[in-house]
Amino acid sequence: MLSLFKYTLSLAxxxxxxxxxxxxxxxxQYVDSQVIVTFDLKKxxxxxxxxxxHIHQPVESDLTVYMAKxxxxxxxxxxxxxxxxVIQEIAVKKGNKLIWRGSGYFDAPQFSPDGQIFYVQRLHYxxxxxxxxxxxxxxxxxxxxxxxxxxxxxxxxxxxxxGVDVLLISNIxxxxxxxxVHDGLETPLHICxxxxxxxxxxxxxISLAWQDINNFYDAKIANHNEIYVFxxxxxxxxxNNNKPQWTSNFPAALKGKLSKFFLYKNLIITQxxxxxxxxxxxxxxxxxxxxxxxxxxxxxxxxxxxAVNNQLIFQIQGTTIYGVQDxxxxxxx
Numbered sequence: 001m002l003s004l005f006k007y008t009l010s011l012a013x014x015x016x017x018x019x020x021x022x023x024x025x026x027x028x029q030y031v032d033s034q035v036i037v038t039f040d041l042k043k044x045x046x047x048x049x050x051x052x053x054h055i056h057q058p059v060e061s062d063l064t065v066y067m068a069k070x071x072x073x074x075x076x077x078x079x080x081x082x083x084x085x086v087i088q089e090i091a092v093k094k095g096n097k098l099i100w101r102g103s104g105y106f107d108a109p110q111f112s113p114d115g116q117i118f119y120v121q122r123l124h125y126x127x128x129x130x131x132x133x134x135x136x137x138x139x140x141x142x143x144x145x146x147x148x149x150x151x152x153x154x155x156x157x158x159x160x161x162x163g164v165d166v167l168l169i170s171n172i173x174x175x176x177x178x179x180x181v182h183d184g185l186e187t188p189l190h191i192c193x194x195x196x197x198x199x200x201x202x203x204x205x206i207s208l209a210w211q212d213i214n215n216f217y218d219a220k221i222a223n224h225n226e227i228y229v230f231x232x233x234x235x236x237x238x239x240n241n242n243k244p245q246w247t248s249n250f251p252a253a254l255k256g257k258l259s260k261f262f263l264y265k266n267l268i269i270t271q272x273x274x275x276x277x278x279x280x281x282x283x284x285x286x287x288x289x290x291x292x293x294x295x296x297x298x299x300x301x302x303x304x305x306x307a308v309n310n311q312l313i314f315q316i317q318g319t320t321i322y323g324v325q326d327x328x329x330x331x332x333x
Contacts (some may be wrong), residue, residue, distance in 0.1 A: 031304035033107045033262040034059050035111055046097055051088040058115025059308045063099075063134070065109065065118055072105070078156035086159070092118055092133050100137045112171045113222055113263040119169035119176075123157035125235055130194060132173045132260030140195030170221040177221035178203065185216045191224060204240050220263055228268060228281075230261050233258050235268060237284065250277070253291070264307040266332045276302045276314070278330060287330045 025031070028040045038055040045052050054067040068089035074081035092099045102122065109120040123127040126147040132138045132205040163182030170177070178190040178200055185208065192203035207226065208216065222228070225240045237245045250258060254275050261270040267287070268279040277289040282312040289309055292302070305314045312325040 023120045024138050025304055034115055034306050048091045060109050061115035062095045064093045064117055076156060100133050104131050108167050112169045113220055114171045117169050117173050125152050125155035125157055130196060134173060136237050142196055170223050172223045175221060175224040177219060177227060185213050189219060206242050219262055222263055246284040248279055267330055269307065271302045271305055273303055274300055
């Protein structure tokens, strides 16, 4: 009991320099890849002319994205379609300045690993737009082969969730990592330069080994020559000539327990509900790991962890403070 008191006290002392992080996440909040997501809102925000339902806020960025999800009727798409919610309004602020405001039908919103760039697709009938926002706004368009301009104003886009294109923006606003998922990874990883004017046939590609296809979990792109691929038992860093630079196998105790990861400066932070591990981006070396097992009275979950000011933040069971792991010893100066 005394050791638990000392542990909690030491964390409270550490948290004195992080007053903004001293409250637990609200029931309608979670953190994913360094982005705090607030959902199920019905909120008016100053300077925004729609009712906000979702807010996406990177933890180390002054970009904030406000969205409105509204019901979308898909009966025009197929007989078994119905009504579900899609993003139809977006506003992006940098600090207090409105950078961009758009309406339409949006898909695949996400940020670059460093949180400084926002990317989203706007879908039209037989065409879509890539929208990339940081200090400025860049919009490029892709038209499908059977695009019919005369049908643009009378037809809505149809969403096909049997398969999904995953598009990830890098820390360099001109590079995307793209792949298609349908009951397992269906295509190579494509490394594309924006603007993309056709499908991915002109993009560089990384073909995974056949035995890795079904073990694929996630991928990230830091820049055009720095790609990380996450499997159920390892992480691999590739460059853009299809060559692995290194492979780091997870410790036996962590295999099957790590389900996602994010990038922070020169680190890869892998996480599962009960386990967490920090790796070097340079060589894949394991730098630090921790498990909830045996510490259930102290630690709650590693689901919504994030890094800020070189500190790894995670929740402490039954308190209104967060645990802190100092990362400075691993950060390259």
